[in-house]
Each structure stands twice: as C-alpha cells, then as structure tokens.
Amino acid sequence: MNKKFLGLALMSTIILSGAGLLNADEANAHGYVEKPAARGYQGSLDKNTMGWTAAMEKYGNVITNPQSLEAPKGFPQAGPADGRIASANGGLGQISDFVLDNTGADRWVKQDVQTGENTFSWHYTAPHSTTKWHYYITKNGWNPEKPIARKDLQLIGEVKHDGSAASNNKSHQVTIPADHSGYHVVLAVWDVEDTPNAFYNVIDVNVKGNGEITPPVEEAPATPTNVKTSEVTTSSLKLTWNTVSNAKEYNVYRDGKKVATVGGTQFNDANLAENTTYSYQVEAVGTNDKISEKSAAVKATTQSSEVEDNQKPTAPTNVHSMGTTENTVDLMWTKSTHFLGVKNYEVYRDGKKVATTEKTSFKDTGLKADTTYKYTVKVISVGGNVSENSAVFSVKTKEAPSGNTTWEADKIYNTGDKVIFDDLEYEAKWWVKGDRPDQSDAWKLLSDKVMNWETSKAYNGGDKVTFQGQTYKAKWWTQGNQPGTESVWELI
Template sequence: MKKKNRFVAGVVACGVLAGVSTLGLTTAASAHGWVGAEGSQLIARQAMPANAGLVGAAAYDKQSFEAPKGFPADGPVDGHLPSAGVAAFSQVDEQKADLWAKNEIQAGPVEIDWKYTAPHKTSQWRYYITKNGWDPNAPIKRSDLQRISTIKHDGSEATTNPKHFVDVPADHQGYHVIYAVWDVADTPNAFYNAIDVDIEGAAAPDTQAPSTPSGLSAHHVATTSATIRWKASTDDVGVAEYRVLRDGKVVGSVSAPEFTDTGLSAKTAYEYQVQALDAAGNVSGTSHALKVTTKALPTKDETAPTVPTGLHTMAVEPRLVTLMWTASVDDVGVDHYVVTRTKGHEVKTFPSTATMFDDTTVKPGAQYHYTVRAVDAAGNESGHGTALEVTTPKADGADDGNQVSAPRWDAFGTYAKGDVVAHDGRLFEAVQGSKGAGDPNWINAPSLWKPLS
C-alpha cells in the first residue's frame, strides 16, 4: 500500500499560539517520545502542525504524555486518555468531531513510527481504535476502544524496533481515534498518544505472506536458557512479528529477529522454528529446525557473569543519585550486583539485587564515579562495567546541611495549589493541583510549579 502523510485540518486558530507560550513546559534531556517520526503515516494529536494553536503546553512538550502503565486496568482515567492525565496537557482532552486535524488513511495496514527523545527499554506497544458507533463529540473512554494490535518487544531500547505495522479494521470508516500505548520496561510508566484519523475505505486486501525466516543460530546457551537469532523476513507491506516454536509449540512472539527462551531444563535438547507474520495476519512458511542442547549443571560453578552494561542515571539531585543498568547473564544465574562509588581516595560499595540503585548518601556539589559488577551465587564476580561520572547539583537556601525546609518533591505525588516542595536545592510552590505520573520534568513546568528560590 502506498504511504500517505496527508491530513485534514479541523477548526484551528493558529493565531493563538503566542498566548499559549506562557504555559510552555521546559524541555529536558530526559524527555521521551511521540508518534510521528519521519516515514510514519500517522502523527499524534499533540504533534500535528495544524493543531499547534489548540494543544496548549503540549505544543512545546510533545514527548511527555506519561502515566502509570497497565492500561486499560490502570493508566489515565476516562475522559483524560489523550492527555495521559497530565494536567498541563488537559486541552488535548477536548473532543469534537470537527476540532482536530486528521490523518487520512485507508483501512488495512498502516505504518506507525515513534519519534524517541529517550528510547527507554521497552516491553511492548499496544494500539487501540474507537469502536464503530462511538460518540466523537464526547470525551474518550476506555469502553469506546477496541484493541487492534500488540507489538511485543524483548526489553531492549525502543529504537531497535522503529517501525510498526498496524491493521486498521476494514469495517471502520470516517473519523476515528487510534490510541497508542508504549509500555516502558525500566520505569513504572507508559506513554499514551491519541491519533485522529479519517478512514477513507478499505485498501486492496494484503494477501502476500512474508518470506520464510532463515539462518537460525544459537547464542548464549546456558543451563536453563538459550537465545536464538535469525535473518529478518521481508514483506510487501511490513513484518509485524515473529512467532517462535519450541518442539512444535508456540512459546513466544517478538518483533525483532531474536528470542531468548528461559525456564529450560539443563542438559536437554530442544528444537526451534520461526514463522513471520504481517499486520494482515498472513503467515510465512516455517523455518528450518534448529537443535539446541542446554548445558549441564556444573559440579562446581566457576563461570562469572557477564559484565553489566549501559550504566546511566535516572535522577541526580543534591542528595540523591539513581542508577540503572542492563542485566548481566550467567550460566546459572546472577545473585546480586555490587555498586562501587569513588570520590577521590574514598571508596564505598553498595549491594543491589535489582538493576537499579538509589544512592542517598551523596552530598551536594560533589563529583562521584560509579561502576557496577555482577556476582553469582557461587561468588564468581564479573569485571567492572564502564565507569559513570556524576556531579550532584549544589544546594542553596532550600537545603541547609541536612535540613530541608519543605518536603522533597515526589514525581508521583499528589499536590494541591499552594503546596511547597524542595527539589534540587530549591523551593517550589504549586500553581495548580496535580497528580504526578513519574516524569522528572514536571517540576520545571511553569503551568504546574513556581520557583520560590
């Protein structure tokens, strides 16, 4: 199907942009993403150029539509799905049939590309569409939506799976809203985007199946797990996912040509095959079989885990540094990690059973170097990962020694107008009531918080 990036403009008053600037959010380096990268057939509501005069603060912060994951059981409340429940973006929740610019598409497969400003490790993407008979002049509710696609991921960064092909139902025509949900693997949150579409009618049906996966090979075979890889299939529209079979039974599906199978038995032979599927449900032939035999349990475990990688910060405050890294792999299993912190000649170590650690013993305005190593149950230690240098911000009047004159700001907290909090050595007063979604940028939003110091 030929790609299109056309859109139909709604009732847009572009001249009000200047009046919105006072609500603009401060864009930070830890921003996240939205639907509408180059090549995408669809663009999210807040990112549509023709909507710029209607979306308020979102015109300057398209990437922070973030709320707790777990949709539809959790996540944004009904009536606030397009804004993800972010108070500063509430204008995006307005719903009228002729209000928003629309992406013109045909029923059938459409390409959706996300623009990532911080490509978090990802578990999956899910896509919903409004049901036939929904009310386009009423706030969108969960009950208005039906799921049309789930794009599963392997926990790696989102940029390793940049293109998604989603099948728009053939019985849908006219104005509908597609609701995109990006589930992050390394935070408790997800990102939510509403996409307005005008469906012109069914395209020619896609009946061509993807090519058969080939070149299966085994990697990182251990006692209870194995990773298999293969050459990517091709399709006239696009491959949506791969189905992995172990001994003839489906054990998982992934969007990239790699799959790690866990929970296996030691010293046991298994046979793997792979099929490719497109968004229309066409299934390729089944690949050749790859035989994999897991390792026997060692009489004595002398193999160290792999070195932890990807050490980075999730938060840096005068008295807090939050670290995160990619899990190590071990032939038996990683027992824990050891975080080493150096400051001049001072060396401290901290144990962590997770791939995340909060260092609450740091001091304001100090420079630290961190490394992480992995340890298995037998005591075998990996080497140290690449060192990470972190400098904490200096404190000011809001943080006098160990005495903080206001409660520390919580990115997940609920606040009323007039509440005062401390963050990064400064005091802030709430401009309006809000409930945090975990985004560390909200404290810098003028529409939510006013600095007092």
C-alpha cells in the first residue's frame, strides 16, 4: 500500500457532543513532554515563528499532532524499531512520515539542562491510566549523525505509578549523569496501563555543568502528612497524601506490609475484601535513597455488597479514539466511579450494543470505510445500577485507498481477494469469513511493513517480524517460537 495513505487520520474530523467541532487528532492525542520541550512539541511551537511550510519540512506532520507519538510499550525489549525511536515508528500511522528520525548535530533545537536533578513536565490531553514513566539518555560517544538505536541509550530514571490517571503525576525529577556534557538526546517513555501502547518523546538537550553535580542531600526526607482515604468501594479505595520535598517516590503499607512504590502522591488499592477494615501508612524515599519515618496510620473500611444500591454510577467521560483506520475504531474512556464499585461497561454503536467489557477500552472492528459512527458508553455497578449514557462520540473511519475494499467481519472472501485492515493490505489465501486479517493464517500481508511478532500467530518461511527492536525472517513454518532464541528465525 502506498505510504501516502498511512497518515490520512490527520485529515478527518470528529464531533464531540456538547463540545463543538474538533480535529480528530486532538481526540486521538494523549500527551507530550512540555518542559523541556520534546522534539515534536518544539515543532508545534516553531510553526508559529518559522512558518507552516518550513516547519512541516523540518518536523513533518507532528507539528499538528505532538501528542500522538505512540507505539507498542515494553521498551527497550519491545517498542519502536532502532532508527525509528524518535518518530515512534510513525506514531501507529497517525503520523505519516519519519522526519523526526532525521539526524545531524545542528538539525534540532536544543533545550538547556544541567547535570544532576532536572524536572521533566508532561502535558496530558488524555490522562490515561498509567503504569510508569521511564527516561533514557544517549551514552557518551554516541553519533548524532546516525538514527538513535537502543545501544546508544542508558536508563537514567523510572517513575512508578499505580494504574491511576496520569493527571496526578505531571512532573518528574530525573538525574542527568555528571559525566555528560554538550549535545545529548533524552528519551521519555510513558507506559499506559490499560492498552498495549506507550508514548515516546525525545528531547534534544544541551547538557551544562562541566561534569559537576550538586552535592546530594544527606538527611532523610520528611514524613508524609495528610494521608487520607476516599472513593471507598467494596473492593477498592484511593489513598492520597501531601508532597514531600526531595522525595523521588513513596512506599505504601497496608496493615504493616509494603504493597506498592509509586512516584506520585496517590495510590489506588484494589482487590480488597468487602466489609473489611484496613490500615495504611506511607513513607517517602529521598533522591539520596534515604527513607523517612512512616506516616501516622489511617484506617478505612470497605463497603458491604449487602448495602442497598440506590445510586447510579457516574457516567463514563472523555470517550475518544486511540486510533482510527478504514475499518477499526480503538475506543477509550475515563473510568467511572460508584460507592459499591463498577462491574462492567457497555459500548453502543449507533444505538446498538456491540460490547460488554470490564476494561475502559474497546476496539471496534469490521467497520466500513469513510463512514461516520456514533458511540456511547454506560456503566453498570456491582449492585446492578446503570449510569446515564456518556456524551456521544462521533468519528469517521478513513477512506479506503482507490481500488481497495476494507475488511468486513460478516463478508465471505475467496482466494486472491484483497482487503485493507488497520491501514495494511492483505490477500486471502483461501475461503475465509470472520477471521481478522492481522490474526489469521488465512490472510497474507501484502503491505511493505514488518509487524511485531505474536506468540499465537503462525508464520511461513520468508515472513518477517520485529521483536525487541530487531527484524527477523522465518526460515520455515513456525508458531510460538520466539525470535532470537529459536533457529527457525534468522536475524536480518
């Protein structure tokens, strides 16, 4: 398939009920490092000074969409391929080129940072549930004239999260090594909790400090205060506390046993027993790794399911698409709350229920190209109470390339039939109906794109896959054999 079709999402629009007309990429956008400015965000700033055409030539389509540099998570074992790290493999098709991977010591605007502790702040347009953020910097001796590869990077920081929304953890303290100076690139990775994806931002930095670093603080951080519980249900609760100066993370204790380490000042505890009292304490871990005294204990008792459910759950909010193709819409929304807890969500397309899920996401497949669909989501509580519908999310699937048809789940395909699925072209090997092209042996991938290896999928001799940032080719038929460890795969 011609590459010019890969970025058509940039041209579509959506209508959010009650919010007016918005660009589709604003709905698909999720976040970027705002300070110091990431490369993509810098491009969106530069378009206002250097002009749209010049900025587009230098940065590519990211100037309209700095929030959507998204690729599979699991870095460095998985994620974008070497040489495509800066562009996040093109942002899952939302950005149609790889201009951000271009090289040169003088090509990119550099942000001044110091050796030692620096603050990296994110701007979230959809504050997804989050597992962690992790930060890397190019090693001394890296070559700025070559695209960034894994071997060029070293880990310099990790900020753990508890799966709650990213909005309660916007800024992170990251230490630039004392032996670094001059031009380097920092890679910031934001791992989303409830999708297989992460957001990748590179920040071009000019490291100052001549190898000197501020002497570390010797004393332990202060004891956390104002520890509180809220949103207590039959099986979960939220714990919050005040920020402690010089703390890089916090240890959370339940009934005297450590149950989590988080980077922010919030912890969502789950899988609790109903009608049970728990005691919580928090301690701060300093940037020098010294640990504070534990906070005063706070107790909370979970709800009983025998309590009458006389209250509707809050309606799901922020329904949006994580990515829209010719025949798929990857929906996501913000978690609902209820005093007893949430049982599941129901997804409606054009007024008809199409899914029931416990997750806050659903990928709708088998859709028609160039067609507008309207989605609503509602939630059901543990006690069976049903929320109001979410606001209507209206989205139009992408137009199919000329001469191609999009895959439809209820259609029969014969040998040789060609379809488009998730922006890629496939050909049927034999009669098939209902089997997704990206998951079934009945389909052959025709597009010039190497997909990530999947343990459950069968591959024929000559098929290519990416795994842990490297590309492999199958020597013969294989299924379940991991590239890099089995002789059936040849590194290319």
